[in-house]
Amino acid sequence: MRGKKVTVTLTSGSTMDGYVLGTDTKDKTNSLVIAKPISLDSYQVLLVNYDCIAECALDGACSVTVPDLKQLEKTAIEDKLQRNLIRRKKFVGGLNDKVSGRVQRLFDILAKQYECEWREGNVMYFKDFDMLVSPPYNSENCEGGLNEKAKERVKHILVEFAAKNKSDKYCFIALALSLIHICRCRRAI
Numbered sequence: 001m002r003g004k005k006v007t008v009t010l011t012s013g014s015t016m017d018g019y020v021l022g023t024d025t026k027d028k029t030n031s032l033v034i035a036k037p038i039s040l041d042s043y044q045v046l047l048v049n050y051d052c053i054a055e056c057a058l059d060g061a062c063s064v065t066v067p068d069l070k071q072l073e074k075t076a077i078e079d080k081l082q083r084n085l086i087r088r089k090k091f092v093g094g095l096n097d098k099v100s101g102r103v104q105r106l107f108d109i110l111a112k113q114y115e116c117e118w119r120e121g122n123v124m125y126f127k128d129f130d131m132l133v134s135p136p137y138n139s140e141n142c143e144g145g146l147n148e149k150a151k152e153r154v155k156h157i158l159v160e161f162a163a164k165n166k167s168d169k170y171c172f173i174a175l176a177l178s179l180i181h182i183c184r185c186r187r188a189i
Contacts, residue, residue: 005059006034010052018046020058032056045077098122106137106161110154126154138162 007017018036032050035043094111096104096118107124110116115127124133131145131154139158145151 006032007057007059008032008034008048008053009055009057010048011054012052013054016046016048018044021045094118096122102165103135103137106158109161110157113157114150114154126150133158 004020005017006020007015009015016034016036018034021033021035023032032048032053034046034048036046038044090111094107094117096107098121099107099118103122107116107118110124110126114129117125117127119125119132122135124137125131126133126145129145129147129150131151132143133154134141134143137158139155142151142155142158145154
């Protein structure tokens with residue numbers, strides 16, 4: 001099986017292809033290890049959990065010599081896994097079901113640039129420069145802030161976000177009014 005071309009269809013419906021490096025049953029992960037060629041001598045290593053595989057198709061004989069797993073730089077793989085784990089924990093930690101979707105989008109935008117978290121259910125707290133932003137999340141609701149430049153940048157983002165969402169709201173209202181007008185016109189005919 002090692003070195004054979006494989007096409008994997010995931011339970012989500014997406015597909016990926018590459019060459020089989022082997023299977024990884026260490027730590028009970030039960031994963032298929034796939035090498036996806038990036039260039040002539042460079043591969044992206046993918047670990048696919050068996051539970052996520054809907055279909056797996058192997059193509060005939062070994063068509064390429066894939067590198068041995070021992071040759072791959074172990075520290076680079078571990079670093080990438082660690083970064084992904086931190087990124088996912090940060091994303092999950094930033095989700096808040098007590099706020100609207102609009103406010104969550106605002107938080108996600110700010111969380112890409114700054115280290116922030118939710119406090120008291122609906123108050124944004126910026127760890128980097130000790131600042132709070134409370135509802136209704138506009139520039140007047142910023143409290144504290146050790147770094148004046150960062151505080152001004154956050155205020156600017158809040159103003160821009162409010163302006164964009166305000167224009168989106170007015171576009172929606174205009175669309176709704178035009179639909180109402182069309183319906184009234186059709187009734188009159």
